[in-house]
Amino acid sequence: MIIRKAKIEDAVKISEHLFLAMEGFLYEFIGMRNSKQAKKFLHYFVEKENNQYSYKNCFVAETDRGIEGTINIYDGAELDKLRKPIVKYISEHFNLHFKPENETQKGEHYIDSFGVDPKSQGRGIGTKMLHFIINRFNLNQQTLGLLVDDDNTKAEKLYLNLGFELVDTKVLTGKKMKHLQKKPTKDN
Secondary structure (H helix, E strand, O other), rough: EEEEEEHHHHHHHHHHHHHHHHHHHHHHHHOOHHHHHHHHHHHHHOOOOOOOOHHEEEEEEEEEEEEEEEEEEHHHHHHHHHHHHHHHHHHHHHHOOOOOOOOOOOOOEEEEEEEEHHHHHOOOHHHHHHHHHHHHHHHHHOOOEEEOOOOOHHHHHHHOOOOEEEEEEEEOOEEEEEEEEEEOOOOO
């Protein structure tokens, strides 16, 4: 397996993986529970540059089976700039006033979304991708952050085992989330 920066030609798979992690949030974003519309919305932004869901902000895990996992990560200080085209699109295409809470901030690289193909889950791909991201950002002495559903104890346990620590709680589209961070260390 190789883990690499995503390319635009990976957009379909990236969209599928990110949808797995974001489905409920996407319905809130577009104001309807319609998977076809939500997937279309997400894919539109994955293919574009200069937004938080862009392929430019993704890493993919590729095996002989193809692309099996995706991590979407960006500098938290860039959130407002990266979110701006999404807010504008939602206003123009769904006629909604969209102002979600800030899920990240300056001082952390934020793992926004993370998904592994359902056929590939349970094979350690997600854990390997997280190790890759931790090592890559640790080399640059950068703090990683992410949100985990308050009731997703399995995912929370994985993150805690990888060295993430609870720093606070946040609310995102009305859902309570735990905000975890992994500070850089010398022995990662």
